[in-house]
Amino acid sequence: MRNVFVLSMLALALSGCKSLVEKGDNLFQAGMYSQSAEYYERALKEDPHDIEAQKGLMQARNKILDKGLIDVRMLRLGGNPTGAALRLESLLRNQIEWQIEPFGPIANTQNEEIDYTTQWLKARAAQLGQSRFPDQFRFFEHRYAFLISNAQLHSQFSTYRAALQNKAHAQCSRMSTKVNDERFFLRQFTEKYCMAWDLPQSLESISHDSSRYSSIELTPRFKVNLHRTSRQANSLHTSSTKLKKIFRESLWYSPVGEKTFKLNFDASLEHIRNAKLVSRQTHFTLTEEKQSKVDPSNTLDIEVKKAYSYPVTEFTEQFSIDAKYAGTVAQQQIEFRVDDSQTHYTQSHQADFPQLNIKPVKATFLDVDAKLDKQLDILQLDFKTQLARIWTETHCNGLIGTQYGEYILRCGKIAPDNEFVNSWFKKQFGLNYQEMAALYAL
Known part of the structure; x- marks a missing residue:
């Protein structure tokens, strides 16, 4: 009796898995490749050895890659190299995660777009290397880390490091002079900022905070x-x-x-x-x-x-x-x-x-x-x-921008999309709050 029960439960599980595969197949036929991949993934969670789900997932992911490369090309031809590079960065990361090696026309298209993007990365790096905002270059490297590594551009980009370091040193020094007990978030930010640029500062510890x-x-x-x-x-x-x-x-x-x-x-x-x-x-x-x-x-x-x-x-x-x-x-x-x-x-x-x-x-x-x-x-x-x-x-209304950015940082903790918060960061660092948060864990 127990064996009959186990077999019945297994049959139900397999029938449920088959249903997920069928839904994935229908979505695949409708050209909804991302959605079909989700159903194949769910089927494989229930039965990791389902051959049909494995086959369907591989086909869906190849279609996602193919369609993504078309998006990259259209963005590039439409005069949006930044969008093209971001899309290509995402696709290459997915390839590694999915363990997919493109072949045939897909591989040719990918290699062609990588060549175009590599040239754009070099030109963009040269431009940002001359910027008065060193964090723009730092965020650029963070944003396109996989593409830069794939194209082996680190050694070439290191030529900009000395000039960027000097600009960051000046920024670090300016912030350090504004730090005191009442500016606790500015102090934390300054410590992270200077440390990230290999410029550690000896700041006085915060002993009290009246607010x-x-x-x-x-x-x-x-x-x-x-x-x-x-x-x-x-x-x-x-x-x-x-x-x-x-x-x-x-x-x-x-x-x-x-x-x-x-x-x-x-x-x-x-x-x-x-x-x-x-x-x-x-x-x-x-x-x-x-x-x-x-x-x-x-x-x-x-x-x-x-x-x-x-x-x-x-x-x-x-x-x-x-x-x-x-x-x-x-x-x-x-x-x-x-x-x-x-x-x-x-x-x-x-x-x-x-x-x-x-x-x-x-x-x-x-x-x-x-x-x-x-x-x-x-x-x-x-x-x-x-x-x-x-x-x-308390910290976003009326007092915004005072105390050399302390209230900007306080406000950003709750309201990262605040207009004044982002305008201050743009003026000081050339990046918005969310971009700086990605670099320094604000």
């Missing part, structure tokens, strides 16, 4: 009334721990902060379940044969009314949660409340009387754990959102 918090003082006030001991009794305490964790992971926390963040967490949780045993009765009629009083030799069909009684346990559940946090950060009050309540009725019994369509019933109780977790998750998410909002209001 951030080094600890959180959470005051819980809970009222709990539960019908029995369960994990619900610990859920509020777990939520308290999560609120602390959220704060410590926020930008407001720093080991050198001078403040203590105070947060009140009030919650009232109730889950009562009352049970009552009642007797149910169902009336029904039976036809019975009885001896005739007039003629004892005959029987008569007589309808007899009867009652079937059985015990039923009726349950009444009452659930309610009312939770609220409140605190002050950067002189702004934050608070949020969640609440939910429900009265639920259910019953159970063991009666079994098929003739009356009476079957045993099992009580269906409220999923209090899920309801409680949902509300507390909402509360925690709002707390995280409020902390980010106040950081943005």
Whole structure:
């Protein structure tokens, strides 16, 4: 019996895999090669030895490569060498990951586009090597790392290193003179920047930060009334721990902060379940044969009314949660409340009387754990959102651009697409915030 079950499960798995392959085949025929590859990959996760899925995936990936090379050529011919180079960089990386070696016309097209791109890379490197922004060249090498390595251009590009190093040294020195205890993000950025250009600086350590918090003082006030001991009794305490964790992971926390963040967490949780045993009765009629009083030799069909009684346990559940946090950060009050309540009725019994369509019933109780977790998750998410909002209001509105970029860096942590953040970075480094973040993990 066990072998039959195993074989049945295997058949179901294989039939499901076949279905994925068929979907992949249909998408492939429709020219949707990326989507078809996804279905072949899913099929191979279920059965890594599926020959049809392996074959389909290889064909789809070759088509993706072929189509991608056409995109590269069209971008180049359309006067967009940057887009062509980025697309080619992505394709070559995929080839390595997929272990595909192009052949025939695809290989010829790829080699031709690599030659064009190599010439563009050399010209672009020469141009950026003369730029007053050394980080533009650094990002260029980061962005096209695979193409540059594939074309073995590192030694040629190293000729620009000395001039770029001098410009970076000047930038490093300018930033170092602006560093102080109040500019903690500028200090971190300066350390990373100078180190990346092999120009380590001896900067004074940050001893205090008056704008951030080094600890959180959470005051819980809970009222709990539960019908029995369960994990619900610990859920509020777990939520308290999560609120602390959220704060410590926020930008407001720093080991050198001078403040203590105070947060009140009030919650009232109730889950009562009352049970009552009642007797149910169902009336029904039976036809019975009885001896005739007039003629004892005959029987008569007589309808007899009867009652079937059985015990039923009726349950009444009452659930309610009312939770609220409140605190002050950067002189702004934050608070949020969640609440939910429900009265639920259910019953159970063991009666079994098929003739009356009476079957045993099992009580269906409220999923209090899920309801409680949902509300507390909402509360925690709002707390995280409020902390980010106040950081943005404090460091992105009104004070942007002051303190030699300190507030630019603070704002960029929350709002990397902020117009003023990117204009400042463009002016200072020739790159936007996201590009600089890719280089220096801002």
